Amino acid sequence: MPELPEVETIKRSLAINKGARISRIEVIRPDIIRIRDFEPEAVHGLTINSFRRRGKYLIISLDERESHILVHMGMSGRFYMQEDQYEANEKHVHFIIYLDNGRKMVFQDPRRFGGIWLLRNPDTIICKLGKEPLNREFCSAYLKSIVKDRRIAIKTLILDQNLISGIGNIYADEALFLARIRPDRTAGSLSDEEAVRLCRAIKRVLRQGIEKRGTTFRDYRDGNNNRGGFQEHLQVYGREGEECPVCNSRIVRKRIGGRSSHYCVTCQK
DNA sequence: CTGGATTCCTGCTTGC
DNA sequence: TGCAAGCAGGAATCCA
Known part of the structure; x- marks a missing residue:
């Protein structure tokens, strides 16, 4: 169950893709997208500015303002990199972000308690969250x-x-x-x-x-x-x-x- | 306000 | 060995 330390670890390992360009997004299960402020095709060609974490959410922000991809792993979700030529033929893969650096990022979630948010403004989700336990404000x-x-x-x-x-x-x-x-x-x-x-x-x-x-x-x-x-x-x-x-x-x-x-x-x- | 039940879902474990 | 039932749980929602 990815909690704060797990999402933080995922975020850190994905950080090497900062600056990479999204060549394509593949949506295998459309209902895994919880909110769709824009169509997945709209971010083709955009560059990844940052990987952040808030609570159990991973936030991928793109260079074009107001384009953010939020990932929540739920119970059984995984979000991991794969070399592009490596065929992702595993079960329960719902969403793939192909990058121009030869890698792709794969969202896999058997139980489907997780989800993806395509948001203009991530605050619509983030603002509801309580304090970050590792920040000073949590005392x-x-x-x-x-x-x-x-x-x-x-x-x-x-x-x-x-x-x-x-x-x-x-x-x-x-x-x-x-x-x-x-x-x-x-x-x-x-x-x-x-x-x-x-x-x-x-x-x-x-x-x-x-x-x-x-x-x-x-x-x-x-x-x-x-x-x-x-x-x-x-x-x-x-x-x-x-x-x-x-x-x-x-x-x-x-x-x-x-x-x-x-x-x-x-x-x- | 609070606890409990329900929903979503698949895979593993248990019992017969 | 095989099958069905039970169980697990993050978060939202409804009900008592």
């Missing part, structure tokens, strides 16, 4: 302000993309473990000290995730179609029944807000 004071008086589970709150953008199920569980806070705690019940811990834990776990080039639990691949490495460092996610790395008690799994959540009943209070 314990902000976290305290959003948990205040909220009765939802703290895990549900940090997964809310309108409050904090980029955290998904894996990094939510890992951050709460690091902060020693149970995921089903009511957000408003967090002490100031716990909010500070959680804020730090979120930043730490996301930075580690980026450092290890993301988590390949099942589907995720980076922009070179390579696996990530952070799955080797997961403390609780996907480890139900295994020993807690800190206290050796069994890690439990429980559904919270419709998501399976992994935590240690001894370490997390």
Whole structure:
């Protein structure tokens, strides 16, 4: 599930295509395009100015103002480069951007929870997103302000993309473990000290995730179609029944807000 | 406000 | 071995 560290890793690997010109776009599944401010043919011949990331969105901006391609990987989406002569005959390829540098960028997504946006103004999507967790603006004071008086589970709150953008199920569980806070705690019940811990834990776990080039639990691949490495460092996610790395008690799994959540009943209070 | 259910979808796992 | 059912989940949306 590409979350912030995965999309950041994809973005970094794709950056070598900055300055390349789009020779052609192939739309295999038209319904993968969620918003179509312009037709795909309209960007043929345009140059890629930048690859950026906001939350879990990858933003490809072109030299002609008001031409942006947004990619969201959803659950199982991949966005990777391939040499042009290499035939992409894989399943579930929905969208391909051919470049003039001998490469193409392929969007592949079996479950199709992901999508592509062709936007004049990316702010129409981006402006709804909450703070970037690795930016300064995401601080314990902000976290305290959003948990205040909220009765939802703290895990549900940090997964809310309108409050904090980029955290998904894996990094939510890992951050709460690091902060020693149970995921089903009511957000408003967090002490100031716990909010500070959680804020730090979120930043730490996301930075580690980026450092290890993301988590390949099942589907995720980076922009070179390579696996990530952070799955080797997961403390609780996907480890139900295994020993807690800190206290050796069994890690439990429980559904919270419709998501399976992994935590240690001894370490997390 | 909040939690829960539902929808989208395929592939993997489980049970018979 | 084969088949069907169950499950997983990011985000939007509806309902109680």
